[in-house]
């Protein structure tokens with residue numbers, strides 16, 4: 001995937017990382033983390049010579065540990081940097097490795113910012129071709145801080161076709177444009193449900209709202225993912241669908257359109 005990044009003066013690259021791709025959404029629960037995880041796996045599967053990492057900066061609700069079936073605390077390197085945890089060939093770092101799984105994150109703004117700083121600057125990634133970053137939903141301080149601190153090659157925006165999700169996705173797109181982050185495109189998630197018994201297809205969240213939004217904003221649609229039990233189950237059991245069922249229809253759908261450079 002050939003992506004150009006445009007650095008702002010204040011931005012400093014993450015040591016050893018060539019391209020940063022952020023995965024964002026306006027609303028929570030639309031499948032942003034699921035997309036981030038499967039995008040990381042798809043990038044690695046697409047070209048085994050590429051090293052891929054996954055950084056979860058969704059500090060209030062980190063889902064990467066569960067989705068990537070990882071537990072434990074990172075070890076420290078000799079230079080006191082945190083070593084990512086590894087599964088399915090993907091190097092992962094998440095706030096979930098640093099706080100207890102069941103502990104609610106009740107933090108003041110400054111603490112959140114220092115956690116973000118830690119995740120951005122105190123991880124020993126080695127050499128990575130791609131770092132996929134799972135952002136928190138919305139367009140708040142964390143998103144701004146990430147976009148202002150590191151050069152980002154591109155953003156993927158995830159939305160369901162539902163009006164309320166699309167409204168927020170549009171705000172997300174506008175934020176990236178304001179801070180000069182190129183938007184790679186939109187992923188429409190949960191667009192259709194096919195009854196496993198009668199095979200009838202139902203557009204629970206609407207038919208193609210994200211496609212319409214993409215047209216309005218002049219963005220590409222990178223993928224169109226059905227609402228499917230296998231996707232939910234594989235996420236919940238920490239065996240992402242691109243890894244565990246790459247040949248299934250859903251696995252194919254979530255491998256996205258990637259071409260390596």
Ligand code: ADP
Pocket residue numbers: 025027028029030031032033034035063189190225226227228229231232233235236
């Ligand atoms: P977000 O990061 O936007 O909050 P998640 O990726 O955590 O959303 O997804 C929320 C829930 O929906 C998870 O339980 C996930 O497994 C499930 N999910 C996401 N996409 C799909 C899909 N296409 N089909 C079925 N379940 C899905």
